[in-house]
Amino acid sequence: MWSTQIPGISTAHISIAGAIICLILLTLQRSLTVRWKGRERAPSVTHPPKEKEQKQPKPKPDLPYLLQFPPSRRHVLATLPGFEKVDIQPVAPETLKSQALPTVTTPDFDKYGFYTPTGFSTQDIKKLGRFPDYAALSGVRDPNPVPENWDIAKAKFRPYRPFRWGYHQHMALMKYDPDYWVELTSTYHTTMSQRRSLLAQHGSRIFFCNPCAVHACRELMEMVLSFLVKRYPSHFSLSPSADGLTPNALFHNRLLSTTTNLLTTDPLQVLFDNVPEDYALMLRNESDGLYYLRAAIVCSSVGWYVAQHRDSPLKAIHANVPDYESKMAFSMDRWFSRLPTDTPVSRCSWGLEDWEAFHTSPCPQTGEWTRSAFKGREGELDMKDIKLRCDAQTLRRLPVSAAVVFNFKAIFTGLEELREERYVPELLGKVLKEGKRELVEYKCEEHVRRKGVEALEGWAREQREKGWVEEGWEVGTLEESPFFPGWEGRWRGEQGF
Ligand SMILES: *[C@@H]1O[C@H](CO)[C@@H](O)[C@H](O)[C@H]1NC(C)=O
Numbered sequence: 224m225w226s227t228q229i230p231g232i233s234t235a236h237i238s239i240a241g242a243i244i245c246l247i248l249l250t251l252q253r254s255l256t257v258r259w260k261g262r263e264r265a266p267s268v269t270h271p272p273k274e275k276e277q278k279q280p281k282p283k284p285d286l287p288y289l290l291q292f293p294p295s296r297r298h299v300l301a302t303l304p305g306f307e308k309v310d311i312q313p314v315a316p317e318t319l320k321s322q323a324l325p326t327v328t329t330p331d332f333d334k335y336g337f338y339t340p341t342g343f344s345t346q347d348i349k350k351l352g353r354f355p356d357y358a359a360l361s362g363v364r365d366p367n368p369v370p371e372n373w374d375i376a377k378a379k380f381r382p383y384r385p386f387r388w389g390y391h392q393h394m395a396l397m398k399y400d401p402d403y404w405v406e407l408t409s410t411y412h413t414t415m416s417q418r419r420s421l422l423a424q425h426g427s428r429i430f431f432c433n434p435c436a437v438h439a440c441r442e443l444m445e446m447v448l449s450f451l452v453k454r455y456p457s458h459f460s461l462s463p464s465a466d467g468l469t470p471n472a473l474f475h476n477r478l479l480s481t482t483t484n485l486l487t488t489d490p491l492q493v494l495f496d497n498v499p500e501d502y503a504l505m506l507r508n509e510s511d512g513l514y515y516l517r518a519a520i521v522c523s524s525v526g527w528y529v530a531q532h533r534d535s536p537l538k539a540i541h542a543n544v545p546d547y548e549s550k551m552a553f554s555m556d557r558w559f560s561r562l563p564t565d566t567p568v569s570r571c572s573w574g575l576e577d578w579e580a581f582h583t584s585p586c587p588q589t590g591e592w593t594r595s596a597f598k599g600r601e602g603e604l605d606m607k608d609i610k611l612r613c614d615a616q617t618l619r620r621l622p623v624s625a626a627v628v629f630n631f632k633a634i635f636t637g638l639e640e641l642r643e644e645r646y647v648p649e650l651l652g653k654v655l656k657e658g659k660r661e662l663v664e665y666k667c668e669e670h671v672r673r674k675g676v677e678a679l680e681g682w683a684r685e686q687r688e689k690g691w692v693e694e695g696w697e698v699g700t701l702e703e704s705p706f707f708p709g710w711e712g713r714w715r716g717e718q719g720f
Pocket residue numbers: 326327508509510511515534
């Protein structure tokens with residue numbers, strides 16, 4: 224399965240990575256929800272392997288990450304045009320530390336001799352200019368274009384069914400597929416307009432960028448736009464400025480019929496206006512070597528705002544997680560400090576809801592929020608109202624700025640769609656019936672669970688009777704996880720390619 228397929232990350236690292244992403248999103252989701260059911264837990268969180276903890280030397284009391292940097296990508300410069308004659312020596316960690324671009328004050332890119340954590344100097348950054356070869360710089364290939372007859376009106380997310388049964392419940396990492404960093408579907412226009420109204424309503428609670436993250440935001444924007452024009456060439460393109468002097472100055476979005484001037488538009492705004500995904504950027508703090516949330520556009524939050532975590536380090540973001548500091552902080556910080564740019568990871572978390580809960584604001588006075596659309600009339604819930612919500616996430620390090628970026632999107636599927644998917648109803652039914660109580664309570668409210676289980680049991684019986692699920696099958700995580708057998712043919716069929 225996935226565990227052996229991600230180059231460069233050992234299994235131990237994967238489980239930790241899985242926990243990281245899961246933790247961050249779970250705690251983000253729950254950070255303002257202390258009052259929800261009167262508890263304050265992140266039940267699906269699992270701890271990194273015990274053995275790992277014991278092998279670790281006790282962290283030095285002061286700042287063990289100060290000299291810890293991700294693998295340098297500076298050597299790649301030698302392969303880029305314009306750098307042939309440049310001396311590409313590796314930069315010593317001591318120099319990276321003493322000459323780090325600041326995150327406390329606004330970095331000055333005109334001052335030479337300062338470095339990003341991946342070893343690029345201010346000179347390099349200047350020389351690289353706009354839209355350098357990010358595939359070479361990061362070590363992650365460009366995406367392939369979507370098939371000729373791909374049609375956004377029919378386009379669907381891949382059918383994420385990330386249900387797991389058995390041990391390794393926490394190791395929910397998927398192999399990162401460079402074709403799917405951003406996925407556009409028929410929901411594009413609806414999501415974009417939802418986002419616009421959320422921004423008008425919430426402003427800096429869902430959209431912010433510290434001065435220290437300006438370079439990282441520009442890098443991210445250029446990488447995402449480069450992805451879009453390669454993946455969806457008939458829908459997006461870049462062109463030079465009107466005077467022809469600056470290449471890649473204008474971005475054309477044929478879905479929205481807009482042109483954005485990249486020379487005058489804020490990079491996060493460019494992403495916000497064109498890409499239906501959420502982004503959170505974490506930057507290394509040169510004073511302690513830890514990662515802090517410095518910029519974000521996050522719309523799909525339920526019961527919280529991303530700005531609550533502005534400038535927080537991982538540890539503070541996880542303040543509510545029991546045992547985080549004693550059991551996890553060390554491994555997490557370590558993993559973040561080393562994540563290479565060429566090994567992005569993906570993950571998908573899920574829950575069942577009784578409406579399409581894309582964004583819910585906490586009450587400004589009390590911080591309370593309602594998860595259910597059927598509060599007080601749970602008995603009226605109809606099967607058709609139940610939605611599977613999947614939050615598909617990727618986590619990667621940007622090559623030049625070395626910022627660690629999460630992007631994620633909420634994908635809703637009517638539960639009834641699972642009826643025809645081999646093994647899925649029985650697997651999900653099992654999780655909802657026999658899974659750890661706290662985990663299941665986190666995944667859905669009781670009235671949704673009850674109604675869901677009832678339907679799933681019926682569909683599971685149906686599939687057994689039809690012979691779709693063989694006699695002897697013992698419920699467990701599917702080989703194809705996070706998908707299911709036969710998903711690809713079905714998915715292509717529905718979209719006509
Ligand atoms: C960077 O880390 C230092 C040491 O932990 C901390 O005092 C400082 O507040 C951090 N800087 C920012 C801007 O968060």
